[in-house]
Amino acid sequence: MVSIRVESLSLAYRVRQKLTLAARDRRLPAGGRIEGHGRSRHVTALDGVSFSLDAGDRLGLVGANGSGKTTLLKVLYGIYEPTNGTVAIDGRVDALFNINLGFRPEATGRRNIELRGLINGWHPDEIRARMDNIIEFSELGDFIDLPFKSYSQGMAARLAFSIATSFEPEILLMDEWIGAGDPSFQEKARRRMNEMTEKAGIMVLASHNHALLEKTCNKILELQQARLKVFCGTEEWFGKVSPAAAAVQ
Numbered sequence: 001m002v003s004i005r006v007e008s009l010s011l012a013y014r015v016r017q018k019l020t021l022a023a024r025d026r027r028l029p030a031g032g033r034i035e036g037h038g039r040s041r042h043v044t045a046l047d048g049v050s051f052s053l054d055a056g057d058r059l060g061l062v063g064a065n066g067s068g069k070t071t072l073l074k075v076l077y078g079i080y081e082p083t084n085g086t087v088a089i090d091g092r093v094d095a096l097f098n099i100n101l102g103f104r105p106e107a108t109g110r111r112n113i114e115l116r117g118l119i120n121g122w123h124p125d126e127i128r129a130r131m132d133n134i135i136e137f138s139e140l141g142d143f144i145d146l147p148f149k150s151y152s153q154g155m156a157a158r159l160a161f162s163i164a165t166s167f168e169p170e171i172l173l174m175d176e177w178i179g180a181g182d183p184s185f186q187e188k189a190r191r192r193m194n195e196m197t198e199k200a201g202i203m204v205l206a207s208h209n210h211a212l213l214e215k216t217c218n219k220i221l222e223l224q225q226a227r228l229k230v231f232c233g234t235e236e237w238f239g240k241v242s243p244a245a246a247a248v249q
């Protein structure tokens with residue numbers, strides 16, 4: 001069964017630069033926490049975060065700039081090892097972080113589909129079988145045979161999303177990429193994410209777009225300066241946050 005279990009997760013980034021820290025501001029600054037001295041100076045990006053997700057969960061990650069959302073996604077994807085705590089993941093994971101990441105700029109959209117399929121471990125026959133469906137979903141038309149570097153950000157996002165969801169990930173991690181798609185593609189992408197999670201998958205989406213999160217997610221995890229502030233149902237979270245505060249977060 002697909003699941004994510006995160007227990008007391010902490011992650012610190014080492015920073016080598018000498019820093020002159022300003023007097024403490026009473027307001028919460030953006031970013032995690034800069035701690036330690038001299039050579040042990042580090043930024044605490046995640047601090048004691050625990051939560052679990054099961055099949056069918058669509059989690060919205062929220063929090064101010066630098067609160068740790070991208071770092072959490074990268075730990076779940078296995079790019080970073082936790083400094084402390086444990087992450088246990090059951091299921092095939094795919095991620096959409098930086099839209100351009102992993103694409104060959106000189107290769108056509110079609111060739112990039114083949115390459116991504118191979119990287120994901122699919123047989124060339126299976127890639128061929130999925131090709132038309134991926135192209136159709138992306139709505140890129142004849143652009144599919146032009147080099148990837150000639151695509152706009154929104155077109156690149158369409159291709160990235162179409163590929164990632166066509167190779168049937170059980171767990172899909174996404175970082176704000178969806179903003180690059182136009183409203184009609186966002187709606188189409190939202191429906192596909194729902195279908196994916198209905199087939200017993202899990203989706204985690206970090207975003208500042210609260211309208212999108214309210215429509216897409218069933219749970220919200222809010223980070224504040226590296227710590228978990230709230231983990232609850234979407235309705236409960238939007239009930240707690242005043243509409244004005246939700247709009248500006």
Ligand SMILES: Nc1ncnc2c1ncn2[C@@H]1O[C@H](COP(=O)(O)OP(=O)(O)OP(=O)(O)O)[C@@H](O)[C@H]1O
Pocket residue numbers: 013014015030031032033043044045063064065066067068069070071072
């Ligand atoms: N490679 C790095 N080296 C040092 N510090 C880093 C590094 N990457 C991120 N950080 C720090 O970790 C903290 C969390 O950053 P992260 O990118 O996870 O935040 P975020 O919630 O995704 O922010 P945003 O909403 O702006 O995308 C920030 O204080 C950031 O400065």
